Amino acid sequence: MRAVDLPGGESVPALGLGTWRIGEAARRRRAEVEAVRFALEIGYRLIDTAEMYGEGGAEEVVGEALAHGPVPRGEVFLVSKVYPHNASRRGTVAACERSLKRLRTDRIDLYLLHWRGAVPLAETVEAFEQLRGQGKVRHWGVSNFDVDDLRQLWGVDDGERCAANQVYYSASQRGIEFDLLPWQRQRRLPLMAYCPIDQGALASSSPLQKIAHERGATAAQVALAWTLRQPDVIAIPKAVQAAHLLDNLAAASIELSAAELAQIDAASPPPARKRRLAMT
Ligand SMILES: NC(=O)c1ccc[n+]([C@@H]2O[C@H](COP(=O)([O-])OP(=O)(O)OC[C@H]3O[C@@H](n4cnc5c(N)ncnc54)[C@H](OP(=O)(O)O)[C@@H]3O)[C@@H](O)[C@H]2O)c1
DSSP: OOEEEOTTSOEEESBOEEOTTOSSOGGGHHHHHHHHHHHHHHTOOEEEOOTTGGGGHHHHHHHHHHHTSSSOGGGOEEEEEEOGGGOSHHHHHHHHHHHHHHHTSSOEEEEEEOSOOSSOHHHHHHHHHHHHHTTSEEEEEEESOOHHHHHHHHTSTTGGGOOOEEEEOBTTBOGGGTTHHHHHHHTTOOEEEESTTGGGGGGGOHHHHHHHHHHTOOHHHHHHHHHTTSTTEEEOOBOOSHHHHHHHHHHTTOOOOHHHHHHHHHHSOOOSSOOOOOOO
C-alpha cells in the first residue's frame, strides 16, 4: 500500500477506514466490531473516528475491535477528533481523556479539531501541544479548514505543527483543487479526503461505472483510485460490508491511465475558480 509522509517524516497508509454512522445503534454493535476487526485482518492500518460519531459509540466500537483484534495497537494509526464546542484549553484535554478511554488506548496518533468553532485557535493549539507533550496525542491537525482558516492557524504559536487537514474531497467535489490543495502542497501538509465515495453515491455514477466496467473494477474503486492518484492524499472510505472493505483496499493498488483521468475530468471538470469548501 502506498504511504503518505506526515510533516516530520512518519509514513501513514494512503487508505484508511472511516467510521461515521458506526456506533449509533446497540443492535448493530457486534457486526460493527466484527467489521472493524475484519478490516484489520485484511490489512487496514489507519482508522478515522471522532467523539461525534455515535456520541462516542464509534470510538467504543474501534476500541473493542482493537482490544481483541488481530493486530497490536502499535501497528494501527488511530485518528480521532474533538468537537469544536469542546475545543477550549481545558475542554480539549478532557475530551481527549474521554476518547482515550473509549478507544481503550493511551494515545491517539492524530487528533483533529473537527471543524472551526467559536474557541480561539490559539487555545486549542495550546491544548493539543500539551497533549502532545504528555504523549497522549502523537500528532494533531484540523478538519474542514479552508485556506483562510489555515492561514490564521499558521499565525498562532505552534500553528505550523499541524500535521494534516481533513476535508471533503471526491471525484464530484473538486473545489479544493483550486487553492486549498496547492496551498497545503506548498507547505507539505497532507490532505485527508473524507466522503471519497460521496457517501456511497459514486458507486452508481455512470462515468465511473463505464471506466470500471472496462477495467473489471467497480465504480467505487475507480472513485477511490482517483482520490488516491495524488501522493499527498489519504482517503478514508467508510465501509462495514466485507465486500466493500475488500474492494476498497484493492482500489489502493489501481492506477488510472491518463485517458481514464481525462474521462473523469470531462464528467467532473477541475474548478476554474474559488469554491466554498464542501462539507457534510
Ligand atoms: N471530518 C469530517 O467533518 C468528516 C465528515 C464526513 C466524514 N468523515 C470521515 O470520512 C469517512 C468517510 O466518509 P463517509 O462515511 O461520509 O462517506 P464514504 O466513505 O464516501 O461512503 C460510505 C458509504 O459508501 C458505502 N461504500 C463503501 N465502500 C463501498 C464500495 N466499495 N462500493 C459501494 N459502496 C461502498 C458504505 O457502505 P457500507 O458501510 O454499507 O459498507 C457507506 O454507505 C467517515 O466515515 C468519517 O470517518 C469526516
